[in-house]
Amino acid sequence: MAGCSFQSVFHNPLVSPDILGVSYGSAAGAASAILLGYGIGLTQLFAFIGGIIAVSLTLLIAHTLHQRGTLILVLAGIVISGFMQALVGLLKYIADPDSQLQSIVYWQLGSLAKVDFSNIIAVLPFLIVGAIILFVLRWHMTILSLGNQQARLEGINVDMEQLLIITASTFLTAATVCLSGNIGWIGLVIPHVARLLVGDNTKETLPLAAVIGALFLLIVDTMARSLSAGEIPLSILTGFIGTPLFVYILIKKKVQLN
Amino acid sequence: MKVLEVNNLSFAYSKTHPVFHNVNFSLEAGEVFTILGPNGVGKSTLLHCLVGLLTPNEGTVIVNGKKLGNLKHKTLAQQVAYVPQDYHINSNLTVLDYLLTGRAPYLSFLQTPHQKDAQLAENYLQRFHLSPFRDHPFISLSGGQQQLITIIRALLQEPRLLILDEPMAALDLSRQYEILKLIQDLAQQKITIILTTHLPDHALMLPTTIGFLDSKGSMITGSREELMTTEQLKRIYQVPLTLTYLSDLQRYTCQIRL
Numbered sequence: 001m002a003g004c005s006f007q008s009v010f011h012n013p014l015v016s017p018d019i020l021g022v023s024y025g026s027a028a029g030a031a032s033a034i035l036l037g038y039g040i041g042l043t044q045l046f047a048f049i050g051g052i053i054a055v056s057l058t059l060l061i062a063h064t065l066h067q068r069g070t071l072i073l074v075l076a077g078i079v080i081s082g083f084m085q086a087l088v089g090l091l092k093y094i095a096d097p098d099s100q101l102q103s104i105v106y107w108q109l110g111s112l113a114k115v116d117f118s119n120i121i122a123v124l125p126f127l128i129v130g131a132i133i134l135f136v137l138r139w140h141m142t143i144l145s146l147g148n149q150q151a152r153l154e155g156i157n158v159d160m161e162q163l164l165i166i167t168a169s170t171f172l173t174a175a176t177v178c179l180s181g182n183i184g185w186i187g188l189v190i191p192h193v194a195r196l197l198v199g200d201n202t203k204e205t206l207p208l209a210a211v212i213g214a215l216f217l218l219i220v221d222t223m224a225r226s227l228s229a230g231e232i233p234l235s236i237l238t239g240f241i242g243t244p245l246f247v248y249i250l251i252k253k254k255v256q257l258n
Numbered sequence: 259m260k261v262l263e264v265n266n267l268s269f270a271y272s273k274t275h276p277v278f279h280n281v282n283f284s285l286e287a288g289e290v291f292t293i294l295g296p297n298g299v300g301k302s303t304l305l306h307c308l309v310g311l312l313t314p315n316e317g318t319v320i321v322n323g324k325k326l327g328n329l330k331h332k333t334l335a336q337q338v339a340y341v342p343q344d345y346h347i348n349s350n351l352t353v354l355d356y357l358l359t360g361r362a363p364y365l366s367f368l369q370t371p372h373q374k375d376a377q378l379a380e381n382y383l384q385r386f387h388l389s390p391f392r393d394h395p396f397i398s399l400s401g402g403q404q405q406l407i408t409i410i411r412a413l414l415q416e417p418r419l420l421i422l423d424e425p426m427a428a429l430d431l432s433r434q435y436e437i438l439k440l441i442q443d444l445a446q447q448k449i450t451i452i453l454t455t456h457l458p459d460h461a462l463m464l465p466t467t468i469g470f471l472d473s474k475g476s477m478i479t480g481s482r483e484e485l486m487t488t489e490q491l492k493r494i495y496q497v498p499l500t501l502t503y504l505s506d507l508q509r510y511t512c513q514i515r516l
Binding site: 011136137138139140142143145146147149150152153154155156157161195199200201203 | 309310311330331332333334335336339340342345347348349350351352355356359360362363367368369370371395415
């Protein structure tokens, strides 16, 4: 859902939910908690807060530059992601290679193994509120995807709705990433799958992307648990499945254009 | 009450780049106003100031008795529709979905378009013999068809003032005929229309008042009989040209002399 929303708001089909820095922010938060020797609960809390801080910094930079428009947001996101990436690198460097480093790497590769009902309940309010906001605004996202100027002429309060969509998407992403770690490719590829099936109207693509995304994760997680004796980190699988799928979609789209 | 009043409007991109100054005109319901002037004198910039996409340095724009800055985006979108010259979109949205975005000013952010909105859109498609393209991607249509669709989308806003920037630029003769006819019809329905055009003949065909924007950024306004003279047209376009009366069409035509 977050991927689908971001692709509409940023008028760009190639952005993923972590474009504003939420993933690396969460990773930095989680890594700090692991380094401080905290348990799983606090690690998840730190990851959530880290993700929110990263996106807030991105928005702050864009705001200080007094520039409207989505390009500046994307650029600020790249800057913050880069900073957070460096921070994660530093934390990995000083981490104890036998225990802490392993935990950080494992967290970054993503897994549902440490998710249980109690921590789902903890993030559930964010998931519900974020999902409802995005669902309600799904048709306005179609209009926003036509460009900010066009949307403004249709009477839409572009700045306000953009901020609302970014906030809701960030809460959704941070709430999932803090539990599962980074699981790549889903946010980027699944909206394209949905679009291939029902077209470019976010009104229909958004709910479909939510359903397909959930099913896809379920399948990948089952595979991760059953393919080998141990549990394969999810990002490895989503990467191996997601990349060829994306190439397939690009080829298919090109054929349609011709 | 005047539909539009423009008082002492001046705009400059910067001190070294002034565009126009002290523009004054006002329009009644059902009036057609054609803005003529050479390329690059700021016709589109002027239109952008009228719809609030640019803020003028001086002067006021009053829409139906209310100052432009004091109008809510949504209220403005119910009264004024604008078709820009450049309407490039970056998605595979179908013609119908694209048209329906024109209904946004009448729907709250909780709503998506109803059946009756779709019916309204289909009626227009039928009128312009575009029904077969209803489910085609907008970007797969020809330039002329796209231009017509963007005009229909603006009409779905049910505006009292319709602003068309170069509405006939990409149209063949039959489409030009349809648009000119449409402008006449709309004016009879008391909708006020502002258009820009490069062809003085368009202004000579329509029952319209004229605004000449010259390269120094001043605008003179007046009736067609008053302004569409050989001297004035020569002054504006700075080329040898001649006005000839076409007795079978009972109007003048403007042609350049090589």
